[in-house]
Amino acid sequence: MNAPVRMVSETSNPDAALIDDWHVVAFSKDVPTGKVVPATLLGEDLILWRDASEQVHVWKDLCIHRGARLSKGWIANDTVVCPYHGWRYDGSAKCVLVPAAPDQPPPLKARALPHRVDERYGMVWASLGEPKHAVPNFPEWADSSFRKFNTGPYFFEANGFRSVENFIDATHFPFVHGGLNGLEDAPDKLEDYKVFEDESGISTSGIRVFQPYGDHRQVPVNATYIYRVFRPLVAYFSKAVEIADPGKRHLGSPEDRFCTFLTAQPVDEVNCIIRLCVAINFGENLTEQDILRRQDKVFAQDKDIVETQRPERIPVDLRAEIHHRTDKFGLAYRRWLGALGLTYGTA
Amino acid sequence: MAIVVTEKCRDCRFTECVTVCPVSCFHGDGRMLYIDPAECILCQACVPVCPVQAIYDEADLPPEWSHWVTLNAERAAGLPVIEEKQTPLKASA
Numbered sequence: 001m002n003a004p005v006r007m008v009s010e011t012s013n014p015d016a017a018l019i020d021d022w023h024v025v026a027f028s029k030d031v032p033t034g035k036v037v038p039a040t041l042l043g044e045d046l047i048l049w050r051d052a053s054e055q056v057h058v059w060k061d062l063c064i065h066r067g068a069r070l071s072k073g074w075i076a077n078d079t080v081v082c083p084y085h086g087w088r089y090d091g092s093a094k095c096v097l098v099p100a101a102p103d104q105p106p107p108l109k110a111r112a113l114p115h116r117v118d119e120r121y122g123m124v125w126a127s128l129g130e131p132k133h134a135v136p137n138f139p140e141w142a143d144s145s146f147r148k149f150n151t152g153p154y155f156f157e158a159n160g161f162r163s164v165e166n167f168i169d170a171t172h173f174p175f176v177h178g179g180l181n182g183l184e185d186a187p188d189k190l191e192d193y194k195v196f197e198d199e200s201g202i203s204t205s206g207i208r209v210f211q212p213y214g215d216h217r218q219v220p221v222n223a224t225y226i227y228r229v230f231r232p233l234v235a236y237f238s239k240a241v242e243i244a245d246p247g248k249r250h251l252g253s254p255e256d257r258f259c260t261f262l263t264a265q266p267v268d269e270v271n272c273i274i275r276l277c278v279a280i281n282f283g284e285n286l287t288e289q290d291i292l293r294r295q296d297k298v299f300a301q302d303k304d305i306v307e308t309q310r311p312e313r314i315p316v317d318l319r320a321e322i323h324h325r326t327d328k329f330g331l332a333y334r335r336w337l338g339a340l341g342l343t344y345g346t347a
Numbered sequence: 348m349a350i351v352v353t354e355k356c357r358d359c360r361f362t363e364c365v366t367v368c369p370v371s372c373f374h375g376d377g378r379m380l381y382i383d384p385a386e387c388i389l390c391q392a393c394v395p396v397c398p399v400q401a402i403y404d405e406a407d408l409p410p411e412w413s414h415w416v417t418l419n420a421e422r423a424a425g426l427p428v429i430e431e432k433q434t435p436l437k438a439s440a
Contacts, residue, residue, distance in 0.1 A: 192366070318388040323369045325392065331369050 012269060014042040014344040019129035021231055022116075024263035024275050026124040027150050031056055036080060038071035040267045042344070044128060046115070047071045051091040052078045058126040060113035063087060070112070080112065121261060121277040122150040136200075136230035138261040139238070140279035146259070149288055151295040152275040158306040159345055160233050160264035160272035161314040161337060165330050166306050167235050167262050168227045170207045176301050180213045180294070181223075192325070195332045202336050203228040204329050210244065215258045216290045217283050220244040229333055232340065233264040233272075241282075256282040269345040270312040274299060313347040320347065348405055349384045350391060351419045353412050355401035356380055362433045364393035364402060374426035378436070383423035384416075 025039040026048055037048040038061060045061035047070045059080075061071045068084035075081070079088035079096060087110065088097040095110030116127040120135045140146040156163050166172065171190055174182030182188065194205040206224040214221040221241040229235045238259045243252045258280050265273040276299075278291060315321055316338035323331045337346060352364075356379040364380065365373045372386035373393075382393075382402075394402045403409075405416055 318370065322390050323388060324390070325367050325369045328369055 012344060015342050017340045017342060018042055018344055020132045022125040022127050022131050022135045023233060024123045024265050025126045027275060028119050028122050028124055031124055034075050036071055036073055036075060041126060042128060042266055043268045048124060049075060049080055055091060056117055056119060056124050057091060058115045058117045064110060123275060136234050138277060140259045146279035146281045149278045149291045151278055151292055154274040154299040154303060156272050156274060156303050156306055158272060159270050159312050159314055160266040161345055162309050163264050163272050163274060163306050164233060164235050165333055166302050168229060168329055170209060170225055171326050173209060176305050177298055180298060181211045182209060183212060190326045195328055201228060201230045202332050215241050216286045216294050227329055232337055233266060235262045266345060311347045313345050315347045349416050350382055350387055350389060351403055351405060351415045352380050352382055353401050353403060353415045355399050359399055359437045360433060361398050361435045363396040365429050366432050367392045367396050371428050371430050373429050374423040375429040376426055380429060381419045381423040384420050
């Protein structure tokens with residue numbers, strides 16, 4: 001999905017804190033060898049491609065020769081071919097062939113413009129600058145008792161921060177996800193919870209809610225969420241799920257957890273792409289389809305509401321909008337974004 | 348513009364306000380509470396929960412209590428944050 005190229009006069013420059021950070025730009029499975037995949041990050045158009053040694057590359061979507069889009073090109077002999085004059089760039093970003101002068105070595109200046117790249121949790125991470133933090137640690141990723149599923153991408157015509165704030169909000173369940181994560185006619189009274197901040201981000205103590213279809217087993221559960229925000233556009237929850245019916249509780253275990261690692265790709269200030277890695281340590285009989293069905297439904301419901309929020313950019317002035325005690329974590333998130341000095345995507 | 352605690356709180360201090368404040372902007376001593384105007388986000392959640400109506404929006408403040416705006420700012424700065432409900436100093440409202 002390529003946004004229109006912005007003229008210099010129109011740029012709203014992303015802050016250093018976003019430039020020098022990792023962002024997910026694709027699922028690994030969506031970047032097979034032999035394919036040039038376009039993406040947009042913080043208003044910059046990119047291409048992704050995977051070379052024959054399985055290494056992924058993220059480059060600016062631009063051929064330095066005449067400014068054509070490499071995303072209109074293709075892969076040949078493990079190189080990206082510019083669609084305009086056929087210049088070929090290899091995995092080191094070097095031009096290895098100018099077809100109009102096949103006998104000469106290409107100019108040394110003829111190079112693609114690469115960005116930093118990493119692959120974690122089935123996702124391709126890129127940074128437009130020099131990352132000041134490592135890719136956040138998804139605690140359950142290395143735990144073999146959890147099955148993992150990538151779900152999404154979910155295309156939100158909405159601000160990434162608004163979308164993350166929605167993800168860490170435990171009071172919208174009865175209304176946005178009625179019948180799934182809450183009951184519209186019997187919304188939970190939320191008990192007070194604690195908010196913590198440390199070098200790895202912000203987090204909450206446990207927040208307990210009743211959910212009629214809180215996990216993929218389709219049974220009512222008492223769910224206890226612990227939320228965490230690692231980076232401005234990377235968040236997570238670990239949800240302990242206890243079967244609500246005491247007579248059936250033995251069918252589950254006190255250790256049952258359903259965890260979600262969420263990333264929002266900031267396409268620009270008011271569009272983002274949500275990708276998840278879900279980890280679940282129960283329900284061995286649940287199929288990937290069972291997982292996807294529920295995730296897709298929940299995130300379609302979130303998309304519908306988050307896309308309506310105005311102003312589109314999240315206010316980080318805490319006196320804008322109104323905050324309730326039960327919004328404590330969202331409030332902490334906004335305060336934290338403000339303290340990072342973010343202006344891009346904020347109001 | 349500020350939200351201010353007034354003298355009606357003195358020696359009363361029900362502290363319902365601290366249980367609803369989203370930003371922990373109440374500070375207190377042994378007798379009453381004060382709002383730190385630098386932290387307060389003007390949500391007014393505390394105004395209706397005070398059993399003795401001791402908390403005012405500056406715009407609604409009786410003129411004889413206008414000095415409480417400065418008092419809140421000054422005293423809050425030197426006192427600890429009160430985040431949890433305290434035992435009220437008066438038995439009844």
